[in-house]
Amino acid sequence: MVMSEALHRIIIKRPVAAAHKHGGGWKIAYADFMTAMMAFFLVMWLLAISTPKQLAGIAEHFKMPLKVAVNGGQKSSTSTSVIPGGGTDPTHADGEVKQADSDADDVKRLDELKQRLDNMIEASPVLKQFRPQLLIDITPEGLRIQIVDSSNRPMFDRSSAIVVSYMRTILREIGPVLNGQPNKITLSGHTDATLYTQGDKSYSNWELSADRANASRRELIAGGMQDNKVLRVMGVASSMHLNQDDPLAPVNRRISIVVLNHRAQTEIESANAANAASAGVKPAVAQPGTARPSAVKLSAAHSDRRI
Template identity: 55%
Template sequence: MSQDSTSTRIVIRRKRGHEEDAPHGSWKIAYADFMTAMMAFFLVMWLLSLVPPKDLHAIAEYFRTPLITAITGGPKYDHGSTVIPGGAPTVIPQSLIPSESDAEAEQDRHDTLRLDGLRQEIEQLIETDPVLREFRPQLLLDMTPDGLRVQIIDQQNRPMFATGSAQVQTYLRDVLRHLGPVFNRIPNSISIAGHTDSTQYASGERLYSNWELSADRANAARQELVAGGMSEPKIKRILGLASSVSLVKDNPGAAVNRRISIVVLNRRAEQRIDKQNAAGAPVTHLDALPEPQAAPSLPRFAATP
């Protein structure tokens, strides 16, 4: 027997086992989420421990209050059937929503800044313009509750108007026409008032008095401002105050009491005037009125308003 026939072939069979499943890490994600939630919880608890007890009560009241009540105010109990408490679409607390009073205060602040800027601009114009600089002693600027006031006062040797009339002197015309365009730079309206001293007309108060004279002078100042380039719709009112508001109360006959007062009205003053004008009954028909006649220049006593 040959060697090939007698040799034995040995075959080893190995049973292949099942492969082990890959390890799953989903539990790690869940654990991480849990730890994050716990950290956030303890962080909130720590922050609440720093809040004073009175503030904690306010916070608790906020979460117990319906959403619409927290925003607009009202009863603290919600009787509605909506899913969102109070039916409001926002969760912004009332304290974070600008109230009407806050908006009004902000508008007043911007109005004050605008008028203050106009005051600085006029002061700079007076210093740089040769015409206005010459009359610097007769120009007074100050802030009043109604707005920025520009007063042009009389001097004994340099009156603004002809004696006993509303005829504008040449130098006052130049001053008003230089100021007119400046008032166009802001949207605020203008109020113009005329003032006289306490000296009365010799003919008394029946025909033509200081009241008519002061009103005519205020209107004459309006005409010069408009002629200088100021927009006429900016005029809110024309006043004739005679000697009722003296600049020097101890000396009502002083020359400085004769003046033109121009007030650049602030927002609240304009609203107040508009409400006063709207308070009366509406007028549906006006009869034709006669054309006003020019007031005569009447003699007065010693001084000239």
Template identity: 55%
Template sequence: MAEEGLRPIIVKRIKKGGGGHHGGAWKIAYADFVTAMMAFFLLMWLLGSTTKGDLNGISEYFKTPLKVAMEGGSGSGDSSSILKGGGKDLTRSEGQVKASDDPAVKKTFNLTAAKAALEAEENQRLKALKEKIENKIDANPLLKKYKEQLLLDITNDGLRIQIVDEKNRPMFALAKADLQPYTKDILHEIGFVLNDVPNRIGLSGHTDSTPYMSETGYSNWELSADRANASRRELIAGGMNDAKVLRVVGLASAVNLDKADPFNPINRRISIVVMNKRAEESVLRDGRQIEVSAEDAAAAAAAAGAPPPAQAAPSGPPVRK
């Protein structure tokens, strides 16, 4: 019994082998086969969908890759390519630089000539407006009576319409900004006609050199500005668009029309300027300053005792209408 208790216990372990056709090596081979088949079908699809031009380009690249890369060549940019050298004609076997084989026509623009043409066109439009106002004055019995008090001329700033005083026929009440009834009628007729052109307008009021100063400090400067603003209101009352007004100034007696006689009633006037594009841009430009016509600027400088500024060639004396 004691010997049976000391008998060793033997445990048999069976070790299974991993070789033979039951191993996992076949999975790696199968994955390689599938990858190769996918690459093959992808290559076939690319070859089938590539145009002949692309094939020729690829062939040229592998023959002389540096030359094609630096200089391009037949087929280097196919018609269906979105890269440089491509085009839109899919029937072509070689690349296109443009959708058409016609030689490119370079367009050049002469800005100076274009600007001169626009200025000439605008000048013709202002001349047509001047003729229309003159015809309206001749056709209207009311305006025809005051024909001698209406001066129209073309200046460097545009069409200038001046309504001047006569000794026995003033436009305003004495030393006031109240317009006479006939002055209102004149401004109503002019205001309606000014809508025929897109140009903006500027108004300036003028007095003669007769000293005027009230106890409150009200002088010819305030009077001329008030008269210009009163004229603006009557132009709008006559039908002119309020947005057309760009500038309203009072110049007192600084710019006399009759320089030989500063007390002449003709110096008391309202000046309406239908501004050309150059004058309008001068007013609208940043850092602008109020400007008057070249003739008025020279006269103002002479009145102040300063040398006259440089100015363009004179446009001729005003035409009395």
């Protein structure tokens, strides 16, 4: 009986399942990674070749709330609400002026003014002879007109703010041209590094440069420029050389007139208003055409004291 059971034992063989093979999932992940990297470098390249105006537009787009963007709303900064894009009317346009459009208008206007000045100098027999002493260029603040000194043709009497005849002619010719622009101007006077015998203890290059800038302002107004065009008059002495290699070079003695762009003018006006507000007084307005007798007198008294 035992033998019979042993002979009839049933053995079932089950095949062993083969080890799971890796499929193509890694290829999909790698392809996604390469696509993401390509998109990243494409974005970086586009940002590198974009203009500042385009970058500002892109940044403004991401600041805009989704609802405003979907509905075709304007810039979020044009809202009167303290929350960007908020308020009852997100497209209300009583907010800030579009800076990009204003900058573009400034560039065009100042380029046209530069061309007009260049043409005026070339067409005028009087101004053309002074062309080497007239430097006109565009700066981050606006259009800069520099009238530089020369060893053979100084702009002022030595060590004084008395304007010589040819300098008076240049300023009075430029004055009416500046009236055709809405932009305001700043004037700054520069000297070379020659010092007075007493240095800065009494009358120095700081007072001299300021007096010369103010004297130039009076000549511009005498030529027909409106007195309210002037926003700031400065004397910077010899702190900003035009010829860095030679602090005593004649070109370092100059008058710089800057026709301000909208951005620079707004910054100066805001700074002036903030200073007046912090002092608790209204900004003092200089009377047009007024001179500083004490400064002029002191200048004449020290005319022979520069070495």
